[in-house]
Amino acid sequence: MATRTARLTQAPPDGRVASVRGLVRSFGDRRVLSNVDLDIARGEFVALLGASGSGKSTLLRVLAGLDGEARGEIGVDDAVAVSFQEPRLVPWKRVLANVVLGLRGPDATDRARAALAEVGLAERVDAWPLTLSGGEAQRVSLARALVREPGLLLLDEPFGALDALTRISMHRLVLDLWDRHRPGILLVTHDVDEALLLADRVLVLESGRIAHESPVPLPRPRHRDHPDLVALRAVLLRRLGVTPEGTA
Amino acid sequence: MTSTELDLPVASRVAPVRWRLPGTGWQRLVSPLALLALWQLTGSLGLLPERLLAAPATVAATALDLVTSGTLPEAVLVSLGRVAAGFTVGAVAGVGFALVAGLSRLGEYAVDPPMQMLRALPLFGLIPLFILWFGIGETPKITLLALGVAFPLYLNTFAGVRGVDAKLGELGAVLRLGRGELVRHIVLPGALPQVLVGLRQSLGVGWLALIVAEQINADSGLGYMINTAREFLRTDVIVVGLLVYCALGLVTDSLVRVVERKALTWRRGLLG
Ligand SMILES: Nc1ncnc2c1ncn2[C@@H]1O[C@H](COP(=O)(O)OP(=O)(O)OP(=O)(O)O)[C@@H](O)[C@H]1O
Ligand SMILES: [Mg+2]
Numbered sequence: 001m002a003t004r005t006a007r008l009t010q011a012p013p014d015g016r017v018a019s020v021r022g023l024v025r026s027f028g029d030r031r032v033l034s035n036v037d038l039d040i041a042r043g044e045f046v047a048l049l050g051a052s053g054s055g056k057s058t059l060l061r062v063l064a065g066l067d068g069e070a071r072g073e074i075g076v077d078d079a080v081a082v083s084f085q086e087p088r089l090v091p092w093k094r095v096l097a098n099v100v101l102g103l104r105g106p107d108a109t110d111r112a113r114a115a116l117a118e119v120g121l122a123e124r125v126d127a128w129p130l131t132l133s134g135g136e137a138q139r140v141s142l143a144r145a146l147v148r149e150p151g152l153l154l155l156d157e158p159f160g161a162l163d164a165l166t167r168i169s170m171h172r173l174v175l176d177l178w179d180r181h182r183p184g185i186l187l188v189t190h191d192v193d194e195a196l197l198l199a200d201r202v203l204v205l206e207s208g209r210i211a212h213e214s215p216v217p218l219p220r221p222r223h224r225d226h227p228d229l230v231a232l233r234a235v236l237l238r239r240l241g242v243t244p245e246g247t248a
Numbered sequence: 249m250t251s252t253e254l255d256l257p258v259a260s261r262v263a264p265v266r267w268r269l270p271g272t273g274w275q276r277l278v279s280p281l282a283l284l285a286l287w288q289l290t291g292s293l294g295l296l297p298e299r300l301l302a303a304p305a306t307v308a309a310t311a312l313d314l315v316t317s318g319t320l321p322e323a324v325l326v327s328l329g330r331v332a333a334g335f336t337v338g339a340v341a342g343v344g345f346a347l348v349a350g351l352s353r354l355g356e357y358a359v360d361p362p363m364q365m366l367r368a369l370p371l372f373g374l375i376p377l378f379i380l381w382f383g384i385g386e387t388p389k390i391t392l393l394a395l396g397v398a399f400p401l402y403l404n405t406f407a408g409v410r411g412v413d414a415k416l417g418e419l420g421a422v423l424r425l426g427r428g429e430l431v432r433h434i435v436l437p438g439a440l441p442q443v444l445v446g447l448r449q450s451l452g453v454g455w456l457a458l459i460v461a462e463q464i465n466a467d468s469g470l471g472y473m474i475n476t477a478r479e480f481l482r483t484d485v486i487v488v489g490l491l492v493y494c495a496l497g498l499v500t501d502s503l504v505r506v507v508e509r510k511a512l513t514w515r516r517g518l519l520g
Contacts, residue, residue, distance in 0.1 A: 066418055082422045088415055092437040092514040101433060102423030128514045144423075 012075035017042050017152040017184035018063055023072035025058055032058050033070070034208030040152065043182040047195035050205035051240060056188045057085075059205065060156050063186065077151035077184070083144075085157045087137035089129035096125040099144045115147035116140070118180075119173060135166040139173070146177055153183040157190065171197060175220060192236050196229050197222050204239045212239045302484035310484040311491075319473065324492060326469035330386070331458055331496075334393025338450065341394065342401030343443070350409030350439075351431065360406070367399050371453075372460055379464065389461035396457035397450040404446025408439030441512060448504050455497045 012019035016039055023036040032055040040046050050056045062070040064082045089098050099112035116125055119139040129137060138158055145153055155174075159167045175198060178185060189195055195202045196216055204212035214232055216222075222229060284304055290296040291303025298306065314320035345363060348355040371392065378388035412435050420430045462471020470489050477485035 064422055066421060080422075084415075084419075086415075088419050090416060090419070090434065090437075092440075092512075093433070094514075102420075102425050102429065130514065148423075 012039075012077060015042055016040060016075075017044075017077035018186070019073075019075040020063070021073040023059070023062065023070060023074060025055070025062065025067065025070040031208055033062075036072070036205075036209055038203070038210060040184045040186060042151065042184055045178060045185045045187070045198060045200045047187045047189055047199035047202045048205060049189065049192060049195055049202060049236060049240060052190070054205045055208060056205055057156055060154050060186065060188055063152070064154055079148060079151040080154065081145035081148045081150035081152075081183075082154045083138075083141045083156070083158045085160055087129075087134075087141040089132075089137055089140055089144075091129050093129070094125070095121065095127050095129065095132070095140050098129065098140060099147055101144070103147060111147050112143075115143040118146070118177065119143045135162055135170065138162065138170065142174070142177070146181060146183075149181065150183045153185045155185060155187045157188055159194070160190065167194075172221075174198065192233055192240070193224055195236070196232055197224065202232075202236060204236065206239070212236075298483060299481045300483065302482075302487060306484045307487045307491075310482075311488045314473075314485070314488060320488070320492070323468065323470045323473045323489075324496075327458060327462065327471070328496070330389055330393060330461070330469065331454060333386075334390045334457070335397050335451075335454055337390065338394035338397025338454070339401055339447075342398035342446075342450065343405050345398075346402045346405030346409065350406045351435070363399075363402055367403070371396055371457065375460070375464065384465040388464060389458075389466070392461045393454055393457045396453040400449035400453055401443070401446040404442045404449065405439060408442030408446075409435055411442060412438035441508075441515075444504060444508050444511070447507075448501060451500045451504065452497070455493065455500075459493060 018038060018040040020036055020038040023033055023038070024031070025033040036059060038059075048056055048059070058067070060082075061067045062074060063076055064080060065076070089095075090101065093101065095116065096109070096112055099115055100108050103112060105111075113122070113125060116122055119142055121136060121139055121143065124132065124136060124140075129140070132140065138161075141158070145155075159170050162170060171194065174185075174187075185199075187195070187198060197220075199216055202214045202216060203210050206212070214236060216229075216232065218226060218228060287296070287301075288304045291298070291301075291306070296303070302310070311320070345359050349359040349363070350356070374395070375388070375392065378391055382388040382391060416434050416438065417430070420434050425433065459471065462469050463475065466472040466475065470492060474486050474489040477483075477489070
């Protein structure tokens with residue numbers, strides 16, 4: 001794992017892959033993030049919920065180092081990888097080349113092949129991205145993130161555009177990969193069930209801060225009808241301003 | 249013919265036109281051949297005097313003559329040499345300046361304003377100045393060609409570089425690509441389709457510039473052959489010269505198409 005080789009740029013305190021204090025981000029005079037505190041432990045799976053426009057992607061971009069204008073104390077593991085909402089593959093590079101892109105070391109190609117095999121795409125290494133299905137493209141994007149052996153893996157609604165069935169198999173895949181590589185994960189999602197099935201801890205972003213936090217101390221694989229999850233779901237939905245009637 | 253199909257309005261792609269005649273397109277050759285026959289006929293009957301326009305048979309015979317005597321190949325080689333020189337200089341300058349302007353703000357401020365101003369100058373209006381500056385040898389011809397080639401390539405390459413999806417730039421940052429890697433893997437390939445559009449435009453302008461440039465006191469090349477023919481009222485030679493210009497233009501254009509097909513295979517998935 002990244003632990004041994006990772007050079008911490010602005011080292012988060014030990015045992016953590018992200019540590020944020022008093023994070024503020026405004027666009028013009030609109031304050032999107034007003035005071036965010038966030039810690040992610042090494043190997044911890046955290047889900048981030050929040051209404052549309054609440055600033056989830058903004059927070060993720062700050063952690064990914066894509067936002068130079070955020071203020072606050074921001075400590076992030078040096079080995080960060082991102083999988084965006086859309087797969088963001090480079091269309092003029094075949095699948096394998098997409099995963100190899102930016103990889104260092106003489107065994108880069110072998111590692112990329114292995115990563116693609118892990119997400120079940122060993123056969124598609126020579127395909128052009130435009131010929132992939134949505135789920136396949138998203139798996140390439142996951143392979144590209146994982147092959148970097150990140151200490152922190154940022155996932156911005158990676159399954160948002162997928163159909164329900166593909167989504168279920170992607171959940172299984174992500175848990176599987178997480179189990180094997182143990183990166184800290186921050187998963188941004190709209191989907192309360194997704195958060196509850198996958199994460200160790202579920203956060204709710206609201207009014208520019210982490211307004212709520214629910215640990216989910218259940219072993220995986222989890223079943224959505226587990227009474228603890230049903231109770232948690234009601235709490236989270238209420239936090240998100242949705243009344244729980246009509247939800248299964 | 250993918251490109252023409254794409255230009256069709258959506259409705260006609262969804263519901264293919266049914267009333268189109270069956271056949272492989274030979275019907276389209278009927279009227280050009282008829283016109284050719286008419287041209288030959290009027291020539292043979294003496295209705296179209298040869299000093300105005302030679303008949304097709306005469307043109308064909310002359311073409312054969314010019315080829316076997318070596319006049320035409322020599323003229324073509326000279327003209328091709330001019331195009332090659334002018335094109336190389338123009339392409340290097342056009343693409344080079346576009347990269348300087350496209351890849352940095354500083355470069356843009358330094359390069360783009362003068363390029364935009366120069367582009368407004370009428371290319372062929374510069375000929376008198378060029379003759380004053382460079383005389384009437386090869387230099388003004390090649391300069392004219394180079395300028396004609398440089399601008400379409402500059403404009404398209406600049407637009408192509410700037411048009412590369414910013415999201416891919418972010419991806420590059422996330423993947424920790426160095427500046428060189430970013431340019432090589434993301435920016436240049438992303439700009440390539442637009443560069444190739446520029447290449448085709450610049451070849452079009454380039455051939456036109458050649459034809460005009462060769463009217464300036466040439467003592468060799470296709471233009472010289474045509475000008476000399478005019479003095480001797482040899483319309484057959486003039487027509488041969490025009491056809492050769494035409495063919496050369498078509499050849500370079502289809503070369504670019506081949507490059508396009510090879511270099512942009514990744515789009516196949518998109519275009520079907
Ligand atoms: N570059 C920007 N310039 C101006 N406003 C921005 C910019 N990026 C984001 N915003 C604003 O910040 C707010 C939060 O955006 P963000 O994308 O983080 O929301 P989100 O929580 O990810 O929403 P969603 O769930 O819909 O993806 C939005 O109101 C958005 O309009
Ligand atoms: Mg978002």
